Amino acid sequence: PIYSLLTFLGKKEMDSDEFRIKGKELIDYIADYMENIKDERVTPDVEPGYLKSLLPREAPVKAEQWDSIFKDFESKILPGITHWQHPRFHAYFPAGNSYPSILGEILSAGLGIVGFSWASSPSCTELETIVMDWLGRLLNLPKFLLPFSDETENGHLSEKDESKGENDELEKESDDVILDPKPVGGGVVLGSASECVLVALLSARGNTLRKLKSQHPFVEDGVLLSKLVMYTSKLAHSCVEKAGMIAMVKIRLLDHDENYSLRGATVEKAIKDDKSNGLIPFFVSCTLGTTSCCSFDNLVEVGNVCKREEVYLHVDGAYAGSALICEEFRYFSVGLEVKDKYMLTKALSVDPIYLRYKEMDKAIDYRHWGIALSRRFRSLKMWFTIRSYGLEGLQRYIRGHVRLAKYLEKLILGDSRFEILGKVVLGLLCFRLKGPNSLSQNLLFVLNDSGKIHMVPSMLDEKYVIRFCVNAENSTEQDMDAAWDLIKSYADQIIRQFEVDSPPMAESTQFPEITSKLRRIRFGISKMVSDPRINGQKKYRRTATTLRLFSDSSKYLARKCSIVEKSDEDLE
Ligand SMILES: Cc1ncc(COP(=O)(O)O)c(C=O)c1O
Structure with missing residues (x-):
């Protein structure tokens, strides 16, 4: 009133x-x-x-x-x-919410600063450097990657640093580019994993083109660009492919091995083939914890190939990277090999007069480390979160999710109708009903349609799997039991209907149309996990089309399970 x-x-x-x-x-x-x-309903x-x-x-x-x-x-x-914090939300990956992070975000919004340079808000830059250093140490990254390694003072090289001479050389190479003052390692908070891949790729591309230009001064930049080629696994997130599109470089999507891991020999062969065709390999992106099944590319092998072939290696740890704070998961990062940050800042440096200030030769300007100029005070959120949990709390968080995924794995393996594909290493597992893909596809449709639980699919070697990720911070064994009860009860229905309606057929002869359709669609998981059309929502053309490809009995099954097959008119 x-x-x-x-x-x-x-x-x-x-x-x-x-x-x-x-x-x-x-x-x-x-x-x-x-x-x-x-x-509430999850979806x-x-x-x-x-x-x-x-x-x-x-x-x-x-x-x-x-x-x-x-x-x-x-x-x-x-x-x-869609309630991402719901205990029955098992789609995608965790959003990483927590009470301290919410409060940190409110405080950051309250301060309302725009930290594009040190001068625009000194503590925004300085806290980011400190928090990145903390994070690097928590993850046990190599010393040379840290902002404050033993050889640096206040984030910058001290006089005794051995690589100083090398950096001076590089600085001489391009007087027109204004650089950060001789940093060694370091990190930056960017808005998304997609942005990280893009920034790494753009800096690698910039440096490669600069080097090529110095070797071939009379060749047009566009001609040099047309020769560049990058590599990643078929299971890499689609953001890697998108980064390649933005950077306008060729991309090779390489096969993984039987453990869904990209191997050195595959990369080496692709590089050799391309070189023999006059192309210039320059960048490889590996993933620690793929979106599709949380598999791990072989960093040792691929890193060695990159070293030998002198190409940049980027490592996408969007999901599994944080697990490196636990000693038992540090084996993931063996072989981590990166180019120094100096290269990164060099590729993206522009310094108009209105952004200059008197201390700029002594400070870091994170605007050179990414695409955006205006930067939010994100490190404040991280600072509150890391301090509120402490290393022990963060480890407990991650280990808890791993323990629950393994708990569910046991439940699933105890039911002979199901199988699990890939190893359960962290908080993600991929399961399916044994038999034709349509069984698991229908199971996921009805589960998602119920609104009681939410998961997304993945495709592993043409096998349709349901991805289950432990997401909610305070998930418990009771939550896993509840999810498993739902999965089992809907599976009972699906299997009952399948047995009633389908004459027995060999796996290879079942639903040939859908199998070939699935083969044609590139089921990059990132497309699948982000595509609501396959998540049980009605009125979408692909869902309906897919259902129409089913055999008659399967159509009937789909209707029984209340998946509505819409006519074309409905879809318009
Ligand atoms: C392995 C991996 N890389 C990259 C991304 C893209 O992340 P973002 O949404 O932060 O761009 C994801 C998203 O799930 C991912 O799982």
């Missing part, structure tokens, strides 16, 4: 008094949400475009009251939310 009165008196925008009240209410709201989320029951009809077409001209805006959030926006 007070605010209605204030609004009536002409005080429209939120002031600090109202902010105090609404802010406290919002914190309570978030805490209630986290506590009660388990009672929303809405159709694409649902929100458009519920909200005005035009932004408001007059200021509105917070309470009425919030009411709309609750009644219109919240029903369309």
Whole structure:
């Protein structure tokens, strides 16, 4: 009522008094949400475009009251939310939420700084360097990668550093580029793993082109660019392919071995083949913990090939990288080989006059380490989180998820109708119903359609698997039991219907159309896991098309399991 009165008196925008009240209410709201989320459907029951009809077409001209805006959030926006913090959300990977990180984010937003250079907010840059150093040490990264290694002071090389001479040489090479002051190792907080791959690729491309240009000064840049080729596994996340598209370089998607791992010999052969065809290999991206099944590329072998062939090696640890804080998982990173950060900052440095300041020869400017100029104070969020958990708490978090995945693995292996593909190393496992792909495909459709649990599929050697990731921070064995009960009970239905409706057939003769269709579609997992069309939602063309490819009995099965096969008109 007070605010209605204030609004009536002409005080429209939120002031600090109202902010105090609404802010406290919002914190309570978030805490209630986290506590009660388990009672909700995991996925929303809405159709694409649902929100458009519920909200005005035009932004408001007059200021509105917070309470009425919030009411709309609750009644219109919240029903369309997929609850990533739900204990039965097992899709994708964990969002890594926590109470300290939420508060850190609020504080960062409250300060509202834009830290594009040291001068634009010194502690934003300096805390980032410190937090990156902490993180590097927690992950047990090689000393030379750390901002504050024994040889550096305040993040910069001291006089006694041996690589100083080398850096000086490089600096002379290109006087036109203004560089950070001779840093050695270091890290930077970027917005996403996709951005990390792109930045690494752009810097490798920039350095390679610069080197080629010095060797062939009369060859056009475009001609040199057309020769560059990069490599990654077929199981690499699609962001690697996308980075290649943006950088306009050729990309080879290489086969993995029977353990879904990219091997050195495969990379070496591809590099040799391309070289003999006049191409210039320059970049390999490996993954520690692939999105499809959490497999690990062989860093030792691939790293050695990269060293021999003088190509850059990038390592994508978007999911499994954080497990390096636990000693027992450090074997993943054996063979980690990287080029120094000096190369990275060199490729992306531009320094217009309005961004210069008097201390710039003594400070790090993270704008040279990525694409964005404006940078949020993300390290504050990390700082609060790391301090609030401590190494022990973070290790407990990761080990807890691994323990639960192994617990579920045991339950699944105890049921002879199921099989698990790939090794269960961290908090992710891939399972399927033995038999034709359509069984597991139907199982996932009905599970997701129920709204009681959410998972996404993957394709491993043409076998359709259901990915199960332990995501919620405080997941328990009871949560695994509950998920397993759901999976089993829907599997009972699917198998019963399959036995009733399908005459026995050899695996190779079942659903030939869908098998060949699946073969044609490149089931890069990243496409699959991010594509709602295959996650049991109705009204999508590919889902319906896929179902139409089923044999008659399977169509019947799909209908029995309440997967609605839409006609073409429905789909328009
Ligand atoms: C291994 C891997 N790399 C890269 C990405 C892309 O991550 P982002 O969404 O942060 O760009 C993902 C996303 O799941 C991933 O699993």
